[in-house]
Amino acid sequence: MKKLFGKKQVLLGTLAVALGVAVYLNYYFAQSPVLPDSNIQIEAGAKPGEDDKTLGEALNVNGNAENREEQTPEEYFEMARKNRETSRKEATQTVKDLLSDVKATEEQKNAVTAQVIALAKAIEQESKIESLVKAKGFTDCLAYIENDSCSIVVHSKDLTAQDAAKISQIVTSQANISAQKINILTVN
Numbered sequence: 001m002k003k004l005f006g007k008k009q010v011l012l013g014t015l016a017v018a019l020g021v022a023v024y025l026n027y028y029f030a031q032s033p034v035l036p037d038s039n040i041q042i043e044a045g046a047k048p049g050e051d052d053k054t055l056g057e058a059l060n061v062n063g064n065a066e067n068r069e070e071q072t073p074e075e076y077f078e079m080a081r082k083n084r085e086t087s088r089k090e091a092t093q094t095v096k097d098l099l100s101d102v103k104a105t106e107e108q109k110n111a112v113t114a115q116v117i118a119l120a121k122a123i124e125q126e127s128k129i130e131s132l133v134k135a136k137g138f139t140d141c142l143a144y145i146e147n148d149s150c151s152i153v154v155h156s157k158d159l160t161a162q163d164a165a166k167i168s169q170i171v172t173s174q175a176n177i178s179a180q181k182i183n184i185l186t187v188n
Helices: 007-029 065-070 073-100 106-135 161-175
Strands: 040-042 141-146 149-155 182-187
Touching: 007 073, 007 106, 073 106, 073 141, 073 149, 073 182, 106 141, 106 149, 106 161, 149 161, 161 182
Parallel strands: 149 182
Antiparallel strands: 040 182, 141 149
16 A cells, blocks of 8 residues: 655655745744834834834844844844845755655645745845835835735835835835835834
8 A cells, every 4th residue: 555645745744834934934033023212113104203102113123122222224234134045045945855855746846836936036026126225215125025015124214204105116016015015114
């Protein structure tokens, strides 16, 4: 009697789940909220100059307010890019391992290939968005696309509604993501 699931198929499934978890965690930690005294702020509904602390007003990526004060925006963007690159290298290696598995079924390989194509498309869109946002006068920018939403981190001391509209327009044109699913964060 032939086994339905062998060791390789179980390993393949486990690695596919691990890839999904790694991508989700990267997205989740890129948006984790923290202390209000952080100098990274989100402009999602908060009005400049308001003294009330509301949910979503501040974001500190590394969760350590002491280190955040010492970190410059340039260091933040450099660290975030390295983290994103490391995550993608790990995901790419996992995919290569899955595709090179001789016992993987054609269906499993097709599913992994579809995920790789979606990831490559998101990477290309993120790159275009980052370049276009920088072209609009922002010092630096990071874009994170996950499924049908996008988070943008820009280096700006005071993001105006017009700036946010420009960024939203870039995202909607490059990634076909609705404005309601775009989060714009600032680092100053």
